[in-house]
Amino acid sequence: MNLxxxxxFIKTLSRELGFDYCGIARAQRLDDDARKLEQWLTKGYQGKMGYMENHFDMRVDPTLLVPGAKSVVTLLLNYYPEEQQxxxxxxxxxxAYGTDYHLVIREKMNEFLYRIREKIGQVEGRGFVDSAPVLERSWAVRSGLGWVGKNGxxxxxxxxxxxxxxxxxxxLELEYDDPFAKDYCGSCTRCxxxxxxxxxxxxxxxxxxxxxSYLTIELKDELIAPEFRDKMEGWMFGCDICQDVCPWxxxxxxHQQDAFAPIPLLLNLGTAEWEAMDEQFxxxxxxxSPMKRSKWKGIQRNIRFLENPGKI
Structure with missing residues (x-):
């Protein structure tokens, strides 16, 4: 097969597996992103997410994740729900309404690599979805799939x-898409x-x-800092504010993914039901569900903070 x-084949297969968009970039070290990441870490914007400081070189050089890497294929999978809480x-x-996306996408990626090998031959590669130090958004831009908005x-x-x-x-060497060169946020500051x-x-x-999202998921402290009192706007797990207000x-x-259909009961549980929920239930x-990441203890902390900010 030629390039x-x-x-x-790669792009057709991505659609067969249910992905909405596919872009391809040449595998190379991301020097500009390395500088930006280093500055971000120096400012302490990672909070207590210590893992963000690990494997720095791997984050900016795909050949350290897959020796001999030639192509980075970026795939987008829509999760926008029809239902509301x-x-x-x-x-x-x-x-987080439905099945954990890690489970859903990991299965698709395994199938993707299997089908590539079946059609093209021995291809070495790895698929990632929040599972390794990969700068996904940077590769998406380099693959022509969009731009990074002001909300990140x-x-x-x-x-x-x-x-x-x-x-x-x-x-595997492939034909590469042109990077997405324009920022269409303009003067908008809604986020x-x-x-x-x-x-x-x-x-x-x-x-x-x-x-x-960090405060309700990644932060494992028993207390959420009092400075965030009355600023959570009712969010118990994650936050969509900056996306909800984005004109784009x-x-x-x-979405058209059955796996992302809301878990029964989830959208209708009120504060009292969450407070009364025991760990086994x-x-x-x-x-x-991706909500497992916060664990029962974390969800209980978040609920109490919403009800009585700054205290446990």
Whole structure:
């Protein structure tokens, strides 16, 4: 197979596996991103996410993850839901309504690599979705899939930002897409203006330690700092504020993935039900949910903080 045929096969296969968009970039060290990442870490914007400091070289050089890597294939999978939570319920980020995306996408990526080898021959590669030190958004931009908005999210011009990003690094040479060269945010500042905790320090510069998603998921402290009192706006797990206010998400359309259908009961549970939930029921209800990341103890902490900010 020549480069064109191989590339067409890869992109056709991505659609067969349910991905919405596929872009391909040449595997190379990301020197500019390395400098930006180093500055971000120096400012302490990772908060207590110590893992962000690990494997720095791997984050910026795909050949350290896959020796001999030639191509980085970036895949977008829509998760925008048709359903909404009951009014007044503790808020859950839309990506967490259904089955854990790690489980869903990992299966797709395994199938992707298997099908490539079946058609093309022995190809070495690895698929990633939040599972290794990969700068997914940078590769998405280099693959022509969109630009990084002021809220730090990848924005696709046709359908917004409610996407999971998966990355396949392979030692197969392909035809490469042109990088996405333009920023279409313009003078809009809706996400900066709407963020209640001031986590968007400057356009595309996010203080992760102030993000509501960090505070409700990544932060494992028993207390959420009192400075965030009355700034959580009802969010119990994650936060969608900066995406909900983004004008580009008026183009978002409901996903077609059965696995992302809301877990029964999840959208209708109120504060009282979450407070009364014991750990065993939590584990049963959310056994395949990304909400497991916060654990029962974390969800209980978050609920208490919403009800009585600054105290446990």
């Amino acid at each position: 064109s045929t191989q590339t067409t 009951a009014e007044g319920a503790p808020k859950i980020a839309k990506y 999210n990848l924005i696709h011009k046709q359908t917004g930002s409610f996407f999971f990003i998966a990355t396949l690094i392979i030692d 900066l203006d709407a963020c209640p905790t001031g986590a968007i320090v400057d356009p595309t510069l996010i203080d992760g330690s102030r993000c509501i 998400n008026r183009f978002a359309r409901p 939590f584990r049963t209800l959310l056994k395949n």
